[in-house]
Amino acid sequence: MTPERWQQIKTVLAEALEELPAHxxxxxxxxxxxxxxxxxxxxxxxxxxxxxxxxxxxxxxxxRAASKALTAGSVxxxxxxxxxxxxxELVGVGGMGEVYRGFRAxxxxxxxxxxxxxxxxxxxxxxxxxxxxxRQILASLEHPNIARLLxxxxxxxxxxxxxxxxxEGQSIGQYCDSRKLSISDxxxxxxxxxxxxxxxxxxxxxxxxxxxxxxxxxxxxVPKLLDFGIAKVLGTDLQSQSTETLTAFRALTPGYASPExxxxxxxxxxxDVYSLGVVLYELVTGRSPYAATTGVPQExxxxxxxxxxxxxxxxxxxxxxxxxxxxxTIEKISAARSTSPLKLRKRLKGDLDNIILMALRKEPxxxxxxxxxxxxxxxxxxxxxxxxxxxxxxxxxxxKFVARHRxxxxxxxxxxxxxxxxxxxxxxxxxxxxxRLNDVRGLTNSLIFDVHDSIKDLPGSTPARKIIVDRAxxxxxxxxxxxxxxxxxxxxxxxxxxxxxxxxxxxxENNLGDAKGxxxxxxRALELRKQIDSRSRDWNDRxxxxxxxxxxxxxxxxxxxTAGARETITHAIQLAGDLKKQDSSNMKIVYELGFDxxxxxxxxxxxxxxxRQKRAEDYRRALAIDELFxxxxxxxxxxxxxxxxxxxxxxxxxxxxxxxxxxVNYMKALAIDLRxxxxxxxxxxRRSVGIDYLxxxxxxxxxxxxxxxxxxxxxDLEIQMDVVRTDPKNVMFQRSLAIAYVNTAGxxxxxxxxxxxxxxxxxxxxxxxxxxxxxxxxxxxxxLCRYACSPWNRPVGRKTExxxxxxxxxxxxxxxxxx
Amino acid sequence: MKRLALLDxxxxxxxxxxxxGGLSIEETAVAMDISQATAKREWATARVWLHRTLTxxxxxx
Numbered sequence: 001m002t003p004e005r006w007q008q009i010k011t012v013l014a015e016a017l018e019e020l021p022a023h024x025x026x027x028x029x030x031x032x033x034x035x036x037x038x039x040x041x042x043x044x045x046x047x048x049x050x051x052x053x054x055x056x057x058x059x060x061x062x063x064r065a066a067s068k069a070l071t072a073g074s075v076x077x078x079x080x081x082x083x084x085x086x087x088x089e090l091v092g093v094g095g096m097g098e099v100y101r102g103f104r105a106x107x108x109x110x111x112x113x114x115x116x117x118x119x120x121x122x123x124x125x126x127x128x129x130x131x132x133x134x135r136q137i138l139a140s141l142e143h144p145n146i147a148r149l150l151x152x153x154x155x156x157x158x159x160x161x162x163x164x165x166x167x168e169g170q171s172i173g174q175y176c177d178s179r180k181l182s183i184s185d186x187x188x189x190x191x192x193x194x195x196x197x198x199x200x201x202x203x204x205x206x207x208x209x210x211x212x213x214x215x216x217x218x219x220x221x222v223p224k225l226l227d228f229g230i231a232k233v234l235g236t237d238l239q240s241q242s243t244e245t246l247t248a249f250r251a252l253t254p255g256y257a258s259p260e261x262x263x264x265x266x267x268x269x270x271x272d273v274y275s276l277g278v279v280l281y282e283l284v285t286g287r288s289p290y291a292a293t294t295g296v297p298q299e300x301x302x303x304x305x306x307x308x309x310x311x312x313x314x315x316x317x318x319x320x321x322x323x324x325x326x327x328x329t330i331e332k333i334s335a336a337r338s339t340s341p342l343k344l345r346k347r348l349k350g351d352l353d354n355i356i357l358m359a360l361r362k363e364p365x366x367x368x369x370x371x372x373x374x375x376x377x378x379x380x381x382x383x384x385x386x387x388x389x390x391x392x393x394x395x396x397x398x399x400k401f402v403a404r405h406r407x408x409x410x411x412x413x414x415x416x417x418x419x420x421x422x423x424x425x426x427x428x429x430x431x432x433x434x435x436r437l438n439d440v441r442g443l444t445n446s447l448i449f450d451v452h453d454s455i456k457d458l459p460g461s462t463p464a465r466k467i468i469v470d471r472a473x474x475x476x477x478x479x480x481x482x483x484x485x486x487x488x489x490x491x492x493x494x495x496x497x498x499x500x501x502x503x504x505x506x507x508x509e510n511n512l513g514d515a516k517g518x519x520x521x522x523x524r525a526l527e528l529r530k531q532i533d534s535r536s537r538d539w540n541d542r543x544x545x546x547x548x549x550x551x552x553x554x555x556x557x558x559x560x561x562t563a564g565a566r567e568t569i570t571h572a573i574q575l576a577g578d579l580k581k582q583d584s585s586n587m588k589i590v591y592e593l594g595f596d597x598x599x600x601x602x603x604x605x606x607x608x609x610x611x612r613q614k615r616a617e618d619y620r621r622a623l624a625i626d627e628l629f630x631x632x633x634x635x636x637x638x639x640x641x642x643x644x645x646x647x648x649x650x651x652x653x654x655x656x657x658x659x660x661x662x663x664v665n666y667m668k669a670l671a672i673d674l675r676x677x678x679x680x681x682x683x684x685x686r687r688s689v690g691i692d693y694l695x696x697x698x699x700x701x702x703x704x705x706x707x708x709x710x711x712x713x714x715x716d717l718e719i720q721m722d723v724v725r726t727d728p729k730n731v732m733f734q735r736s737l738a739i740a741y742v743n744t745a746g747x748x749x750x751x752x753x754x755x756x757x758x759x760x761x762x763x764x765x766x767x768x769x770x771x772x773x774x775x776x777x778x779x780x781x782x783x784l785c786r787y788a789c790s791p792w793n794r795p796v797g798r799k800t801e802x803x804x805x806x807x808x809x810x811x812x813x814x815x816x817x818x819x
Numbered sequence: 820m821k822r823l824a825l826l827d828x829x830x831x832x833x834x835x836x837x838x839x840g841g842l843s844i845e846e847t848a849v850a851m852d853i854s855q856a857t858a859k860r861e862w863a864t865a866r867v868w869l870h871r872t873l874t875x876x877x878x879x880x
Binding site: 001003006007017044046048051052 | 825826827830860861863864866867868870871
């Protein structure tokens with residue numbers, strides 16, 4: 001049948017279905033005149049329609065599969081051998097299979113265990129594979145309130161089973177009701193449960209299926225959490241499940257699942273916070289937060305995702321909304337809590353309402369950031385202290401407002417930034433546990449770079465940036481402890497530390513001024529890289545080690561430890577040099593070696609008499625590599641710019657023993673910088689052209705060629721004036737302009753242009769005056785003013801100009817001395 | 820279902836939403852941005868087609 005034919009049949013069929021059966025025949029004669037085949041098709045369909053059971057497809061797949069799974073025939077295995085265990089009696093039947101009491105058959109102590117036989121669900125090999133993955137982690141959970149996972153495997157028939165510590169007790173709800181525990185006693189018990197969950201979260205394990213039947217309380221009153229992480233092993237964690245059977249399981253106990261679990265979104269620690277919230281809601285009110293459900297699973301699922309649950313105090317107040325479904329009266333509920341309805345309502349109203357509803361928020365990021373915080377609020381409530389949870393109003397609305405008006409006042413910006421940081425951190429925290437250390441680099445990038453970079457240029461963002469960096473460091477610390485032996489994770493971590501370091505205080509970046517922090521981070525990256533390199537045979541790891549050595553060396557030098565820097569950079573050069581011997585055409589290696597030489601040149605050779613020659617050699621090597629790259633990418637701004645930086649640095653060293661040769665190299669750098677400035681409009685490239693002119697001017701000045709010196713200095717002056725015009729408020733630009741004025745004044749005075757020189761000096765000082773009063777503590781600005789005096793310390797020029805000298809000199813001296 | 824998808828993708832989607840997703844006719848109409856009458860007609864004919872296919876095998880060529 002073709003789609004076109006089906007469209008024809010469908011149209012006629014739909015019309016026919018709407019006719020009364022008695023009229024259908026006449027209708028078909030009319031419609032299908034001349035197309036007997038069409039008529040036969042439609043009639044056949046109509047016959048089928050008559051044979052249709054009203055249930056056919058009208059009952060949804062979900063409920064069918066659910067009931068099928070529940071009734072799936074399973075013969076109890078009492079008294080038989082399961083792996084190394086012997087079952088004694090059936091103690092429970094759940095969605096996934098049965099739970100037996102048993103003991104280890106070959107164990108002389110006959111310690112009793114719980115055996116969970118997994119009947120339904122996924123392919124047993126998948127379960128087994130997951131179990132093997134998780135077993136180490138789950139077995140590491142040793143907490144008095146967590147039932148331990150002891151063993152697992154498959155039977156001869158291939159049915160998977162799990163062996164757990166056997167807990168004899170009642171579910172937490174039954175336990176509390178049977179002992180008529182007061183609200184405070186219930187809260188105290190619940191806080192113990194939270195501590196157990198928190199313990200697991202710290203080990204980056206999420207329960208995923210917290211519900212009262214998974215929280216047993218022993219007769220001694222010790223709560224025990226069952227099935228930690230089992231949902232993940234069994235694949236019932238509601239994540240990415242789309243098969244029919246699993247959809248059914250989703251519907252079996254959906255009352256405690258969080259909205260994100262129902263939507264199939266990533267499960268996080270916040271999901272456990274939510275489930276704990278539902279458990280607490282029921283413990284104190286005796287009702288479900290979604291009491292108004294019709295019992296249709298998909299209806300409940302929808303409510304969980306959409307309906308804001310009512311206040312617990314109000315729930316305890318309500319007469320049952322559905323008298324048939326829920327016979328428990330508020331009197332009975334109060335009595336089970338050794339209190340009266342009125343007192344119960346009073347106890348719940350306010351703080352407890354807020355605490356529980358905060359745990360139950362739809363958006364994971366707006367719940368408690370951790371189970372610990374949730375438990376802390378409960379403890380504070382028990383101690384009648386103020387709690388953190390607030391009604392979902394002021395702060396939330398404020399945050400929304402600020403988020404909308406982020407560009408507004410800087411104070412509002414700060415609040416928004418703090419919130420963004422908090423949010424990202426919560427997400428990060430949750431994800432860590434969830435994905436268990438995976439994607440560390442992605443997360444670090446998003447924290448240190450996406451968030452940090454998006455705010456770093458906003459005025460006043462430094463405190464928020466510091467918070468971000470501090471938090472990132474905290475998480476990296478945790479990760480580092482977990483990373484031993486995991487080479488992939490160590491690589492990610494090392495990269496993360498390097499990136500963190502660059503933000504903290506690497507002066508090449510827009511940094512936070514924490515130079516010591518940078519060095520510490522780089523050094524930790526170095527430790528990791530060393531460990532990685534000792535176990536890896538990959539040259540990429542060795543190259544990365546060289547890079548990290550270079551970063552550390554450069555930062556040591558920037559922090560004033562020249563000797564340490566020299567020692568460190570030798571390692572980098574050694575490693576990169578060895579690599580280059582193995583593969584001389586590899587550009588990554590060649591480039592790294594260039595960087596190493598450059599840093600080596602910058603650091604110098606403390607205590608070495610041949611120091612200058614060695615530095616010049618380093619720069620020569622770096623330049624050779626730069627030239628290689630310039631040849632390959634003659635129009636790449638970064639390559640060209642990197643080349644001129646090295647060229648100028650080289651010339652600076654050269655200047656001390658061969659000023660003429662240095663001058664040639666400075667001019668070469670100038671020519672390239674001029675070209676770069678035509679390729680990009682960024683002011684920094686124009687400024688560097690200016691600085692080239694300034695440098696050339698000072699070399700001429702040293703050579704005694706004052707005319708050339710003044711000429712070049714004026715070119716710098718022109719450029720700096722232009723640059724200031726592009727951004728008149730930029731302090732850095734203003735300072736460069738002042739330097740240009742002062743320098744030109746010096747060169748002009750030596751060239752004999754006294755009155756012009758005086759004028760330049762005055763202009764330079766005019767610019768400096770407001771800068772100095774804005775930042776009186778900055779010594780470099782004062783030094784510049786002292787430098788402005790120097791042409792006028794001795795009388796020069798004609799007598800008529802001498803008064804000018806004195807005034808300028810006094811002005812400059814006044815500015816250069818702190819008040 | 821695959822055969823239905825080849826024959827009529829929209830109808831197949833309606834069956835998915837109704838049977839597997841548990842949506843009502845009204846919700847299906849909203850979800851697919853079609854009128855309720857259309858959703859109802861498509862659903863009714865799809866049920867017939869599926870029944871015929873599942874019980875008899877394929878429709879006559």
